[in-house]
Amino acid sequence: MPDSQFVVQCQALNWHRGLNHILKDVSFTIPQGSRVGLLGSNGSGKSSLLKCLTGLTLADSGTVELFGQSTMEMNDSVRERIAYVAQTPDLFPWLTVEQHLKAIGQAYPRWTERRALELALHLELSLGKLVSKLSGGDQQKLAIVLALAHEPDLIFMDEPVANLDPLRRAGLMQSLFVDGRWVKEEATIVFTSHLLADLNHLLTHILFMRQGELQWQTDWVYTKKHCRLIPKTEAAGLVSSPHFQSKKLALIDLNELTDAQGNELSRRFPAPTLDAVFAALND
Numbered sequence: 001m002p003d004s005q006f007v008v009q010c011q012a013l014n015w016h017r018g019l020n021h022i023l024k025d026v027s028f029t030i031p032q033g034s035r036v037g038l039l040g041s042n043g044s045g046k047s048s049l050l051k052c053l054t055g056l057t058l059a060d061s062g063t064v065e066l067f068g069q070s071t072m073e074m075n076d077s078v079r080e081r082i083a084y085v086a087q088t089p090d091l092f093p094w095l096t097v098e099q100h101l102k103a104i105g106q107a108y109p110r111w112t113e114r115r116a117l118e119l120a121l122h123l124e125l126s127l128g129k130l131v132s133k134l135s136g137g138d139q140q141k142l143a144i145v146l147a148l149a150h151e152p153d154l155i156f157m158d159e160p161v162a163n164l165d166p167l168r169r170a171g172l173m174q175s176l177f178v179d180g181r182w183v184k185e186e187a188t189i190v191f192t193s194h195l196l197a198d199l200n201h202l203l204t205h206i207l208f209m210r211q212g213e214l215q216w217q218t219d220w221v222y223t224k225k226h227c228r229l230i231p232k233t234e235a236a237g238l239v240s241s242p243h244f245q246s247k248k249l250a251l252i253d254l255n256e257l258t259d260a261q262g263n264e265l266s267r268r269f270p271a272p273t274l275d276a277v278f279a280a281l282n283d
């Protein structure tokens with residue numbers, strides 16, 4: 001794939017805080033239109049990486065390019081195409097929801113007031129309510145509206161639905177990221193989340209962080225279809241290079257086996273889930 005099709009290019013990123021080496025030589029690329037899950041256990045560096053990707057935190061070394069432009073020299077025309085939903089929304093508590101939308105909208109040339117109001121109503125936000133009186137879940141929804149109302153092409157979301165109940169979460173994920181009404185199909189989204197079951201069908205790619213390192217990255221659509229987690233004892237002798245191995249399991253690409261071996265394993269073992277892969281990677 002030519003470089004221009006990668007919306008995000010991250011090369012050898014390192015970030016320290018005192019003696020703590022928080023991001024360790026992280027490199028990856030993200031193709032346009034992908035839905036990327038940035039996953040990993042607590043403290044593995046996901047939020048820190050998102051902040052470096054958006055330019056909110058300056059890495060000690062390495063480079064990040066968004067739409068081919070370095071985050072160190074990002075101009076307004078690129079900045080306007082990007083949205084970031086922080087883990088803890090940074091909102092103005094003294095404004096009402098509607099006043100908040102108007103205040104932020106003024107900063108974005110691509111902002112459509114009608115779209116912002118429609119999305120707020122779609123998410124069942126009360127326009128006249130003071131932000132300080134919103135529940136945690138509703139504050140998260142407002143942060144999502146603020147991020148999406150200018151129709152961004154690249155969206156970073158740090159645990160965007162963590163405070164929503166399971167029913168609302170499922171509906172919101174579907175309406176925002178599957179139906180295509182509020183987020184353009186060609187938009188690229190990077191999420192962090194611990195709610196792996198919600199993401200299983202949504203993601204096209206995954207990046208797994210562990211202790212500040214990028215432990216494993218993959219095309220998730222391909223992995224679900226063509227790979228299997230099988231006991232290591234059975235994997236021994238099948239192929240020389242499984243995608244990864246835990247203490248007990250190995251992730252094997254069926255396409256690297258003979259048809260007979262591949263068919264047999266595919267019949268005996270289910271397609272991997274994010275939960276199963278996450279558990280194996282952290283084993």
Ligand SMILES: Nc1ncnc2c1ncn2[C@@H]1O[C@H](COP(=O)(O)OP(=O)(O)OP(=O)(O)O)[C@@H](O)[C@H]1O
Binds near residue numbers: 047
């Ligand atoms: N500003 C900071 N100063 C010092 N240490 C920090 C800072 N920001 C993050 N860290 C440390 O960096 C590590 C990674 O934190 P980060 O918040 O990026 O992890 P995370 O994967 O997003 O975690 P979680 O899933 O709990 O949100 C942690 O050990 C954290 O304490």
